[in-house]
Structures are given as structure tokens and as C-alpha cells.
Amino acid sequence: MSSAEQETINGVVISFFSTASSVGKTLIGINMAAELARQGARVVLVDYDLQFGDVCNYLQLEPEQTLMDAQRSIQLTGSSFDVRECLTPYSCRNIMFAVLAAPRKLEESYNIKTSVAQKVIEQLQGLFDYVIVDTTSMFSELNLMLLDISTIVTYLGVVDFLPTIKNMKIGSDTLRTLGYDSEKIRLVLNRSNAKTRISSEDVQKLLKQEFYYVLPNDFQAASQSIIDGKPLVLEHQDIELSDAIRGLVGLYSNRSLGGVEEPARREHKSSLLGRLFG
Ligand SMILES: Nc1ncnc2c1ncn2[C@@H]1O[C@H](COP(=O)(O)OP(=O)(O)O)[C@@H](O)[C@H]1O
Ligand SMILES: [Mg+2]
Incomplete structure (x- = not known):
């Protein structure tokens, strides 16, 4: 293989999707990014919750550039656009990953073009092992664009109230109707042992689908990690929730268990972003 070929990577895109808010997409997404980075992968976490993105709040980051700047730059410079200029580095316990922040203002979010959002992901795939x-x-x-281009979609749900479950059912039926490969869409139950009168068995029957993975409830640890701005898998490694997140990441990155091929790694460099880009 030539050195030019070795330089080309095609990062794995893992997106988080749900039909209800507050099911843990941001918290689990942050922890997945942190765990993959802890294992040595180059990781970028992209906040496409355009209007109410929480990634920077949860990580206590103050980004200088956002997706809005990326869009402006694409519109001005076309193919010479460099997404690296729009990223914010996050670091905790010497583990690093990059963040692409959501726009700051609602009107900016409203004006983001899907074609631009897609171009950004495609460029990130050439720079990172995991997006x-x-x-x-x-x-x-x-x-829908994200569902198309993702390697894996984590369809996250909680079993709490009937309307949430009705919406989960609508979501999974719609995904089936849209013809997505069932291997690609991974139905993950979050906050499994939270107090509820609804059994997860009944929910699986209703959805005609088993949960691919189950994450436990730990409201105190989850809240504390947001207050501290630090991912659980880095700061609270010994708790059950961190263990479960590591298990899910293990399944995603282990090919023999239906995971995806890990892109080739490169040696880390010393500067913060330099270390991310290899
Ligand atoms: N496994 C969990 N156990 C306990 N609380 C959780 C868990 N996952 C998420 N949470 C809490 O649920 C709330 C919503 O999480 P968040 O990630 O913001 O959801 P979403 O991004 O889907 O809207 C947060 O307060 C978070 O701390
Ligand atoms: Mg969120």
C-alpha cells in the first residue's frame, strides 16, 4: 500500500437518534466519544442538535467557532474549506477529542443547510477515526441525511410514559418503512432501572424488536458529570453506567460482534489539535 493510500481514512459515523427529548443522547454521545478517545482513536463529536445543542454546556466549553462559521467558510471558500478551523478541543485527564459546536443563535441554526451539514461530516470522516x-x-x-450517511445509528429510548413509548413505536415503524438495515439501527434502552410501571418486555413486544443494549439508570452520577463538565467514563470509571457504556463501545468497535472495522491509527503528535489529527 502506498503512503498516500495509508493517509486516507474513512471515519466511522455513529449518530444518536430518538423520538423523545431527554433520553440521554447527549450524555451517552459524549461518553462514547470520550471512551473511544481513551482507547486511542481520533474522535470528533458533532453537535447537530442545532437549536438547543447541549454538548458545549455539558463539557463546559466556550467555542470560538461553530457550525455556522463552517457554513460561512464553505460558502466563501468552496472546496478549500478546512473544517479543522471550526473545531474546539476538549481535554480531560489527558484524553482528548474535538467538538464541532452547534450554532449559538436560533436564527443561525434555522439557516444551516443540510447539504453543508453533510459536507462537514464527509470532511470530518477524512480526518477522524470516529465521527x-x-x-x-x-x-x-x-x-434523514444523517440516518443515511451514518455507519451506526444508536436509536435511544427510555421506558417511562406511554406517550414516549408511542413515539418510539412510530419511530421504529418509520425507520422500518424507510428501509434502513436493521443492523445499522441499534435500539438502545437507557435508564433501564428507573422507576416505571411499564415493563421493557412489553415495550419490545410492541416495537417488535429487542433492545440491542441496555444502559442502567444513575441519575446522580449523570447529573454530577454534567455539573463537573467531565465524562463519566473518564471521571467515574468504576460505576455501573460507565461499565455499560464501555460495553456498548466494545460492541460497536468489535467486528466479530457486529461492530465496524476500526480505521488505521496514526501516531499522536504533541499539540492539542495536532494530536487529534495525527
Ligand atoms: N443512564 C442515565 N441515568 C440517569 N440519568 C441519565 C442517564 N442518561 C441521561 N440521563 C440524564 O437525563 C437528562 C437528559 O439527558 P440528555 O443527554 O440531555 O438527553 P437528550 O440529549 O436525549 O435530550 C440529563 O439530566 C442526564 O443527566
Ligand atoms: Mg441532547
Whole structure:
């Protein structure tokens, strides 16, 4: 293989999707990014919850550039656009990943073009081993594009109230109707042991689908990690929720268990973003 070929990577895109808000997309997405980075992969976390993105709040980041700047740059410079200029580095316990922040203002979010959002992901795939994408809960044009280009979609749900479950059912029926490969869409139950009168068995029967994975409830640890701005898998490694997140990441990155091929790694460099880009 020539050195030019070795340089080309095609990062794995893992997106988080749901039909209800507050099911844990952002929290679990952040932790997945942190865990993959801890394992040595180059990771970028993209906040495509355009209007109410929480990634920077949860990580206590103050980004200088956002997706809006990326869009402006694409419109001005076309193919010479460099997405790296729009990223914000995140670091905790010497583990690093990059963040592409959501726009700051509602009117900016409203003006983001899906074609631009797609170009950005495609460029990131050439730079990172993993592109983790947080979303908002809706069947929007943006999210349909993401469902198309993702390698794996984590369809996250909680079993709490009947309306949430009705919407999960609508979501999974719609995904089936749209013809997505069932291997690609991974139905993951979050906050499994939270107090509820609804059994997860009944929900699986209703959805005609088993949960691919189950994540436990730990409200105190989850809340504390948001207060501290630090991912659970880095700061609270010994708790059950961190263990479960590591297990899910393990399934995603282990090919023999239906995961995806890990892109080739490159040696880390010393500067913060330099270390991310290899
Ligand atoms: N496994 C979990 N156990 C307990 N609380 C959780 C868990 N996952 C998420 N949460 C909490 O649920 C709330 C919503 O999570 P968030 O990631 O913002 O959801 P979403 O991005 O889907 O809207 C947050 O307060 C978070 O701390
Ligand atoms: Mg969120």
C-alpha cells in the first residue's frame, strides 16, 4: 500500500437518534466519544442538535467557532474549506477529542443547510477515526441525511410514559418503512432501572424488536458529570453506567460482534489539535 493510500481514512459515523427529548443522547454521545478517545482513536463529536445543542454546556466549553462559521467558510471558500478551523478541543485527564459546536443563535441554526451539514461530516470522516453525531429528536431533513450517511445509528429510548413509548413505536415503524438495515439501527434502552410501571418486555413486544443494549439508570452520577463538565467514563470509571457504556463501545468497535472495522491509527503528535489529527 502506498503512503498516500495509508493517509486516507474513512471515519466511522455513529449518530444518536430518538423520538423523545431527554433520553440521554447527549450524555451517552459524549461518553462514547470520550471512551473511544481513551482507547486511542481520533474522535470528533458533532453537535447537530442545532437549536438547543447541549454538548458545549455539558463539557463546559466556550467555542470560538461553530457550525455556522463552517457554513460561512464553505460558502466563501468552496472546496478549500478546512473544517479543522471550526473545531474546539476538549481535554480531560489527558484524553482528548474535538467538538464541532452547534450554532449559538436560533436564527443561525434555522439557516444551516443540510447539504453543508453533510459536507462537514464527509470532511470530518477524512480526518477522524470516529465521527460521533448528536441530534435533536425529529424526522427532519437533516436527521434523514444523517440516518443515511451514518455507519451506526444508536436509536435511544427510555421506558417511562406511554406517550414516549408511542413515539418510539412510530419511530421504529418509520425507520422500518424507510428501509434502513436493521443492523445499522441499534435500539438502545437507557435508564433501564428507573422507576416505571411499564415493563421493557412489553415495550419490545410492541416495537417488535429487542433492545440491542441496555444502559442502567444513575441519575446522580449523570447529573454530577454534567455539573463537573467531565465524562463519566473518564471521571467515574468504576460505576455501573460507565461499565455499560464501555460495553456498548466494545460492541460497536468489535467486528466479530457486529461492530465496524476500526480505521488505521496514526501516531499522536504533541499539540492539542495536532494530536487529534495525527
Ligand atoms: N443512564 C442515565 N441515568 C440517569 N440519568 C441519565 C442517564 N442518561 C441521561 N440521563 C440524564 O437525563 C437528562 C437528559 O439527558 P440528555 O443527554 O440531555 O438527553 P437528550 O440529549 O436525549 O435530550 C440529563 O439530566 C442526564 O443527566
Ligand atoms: Mg441532547
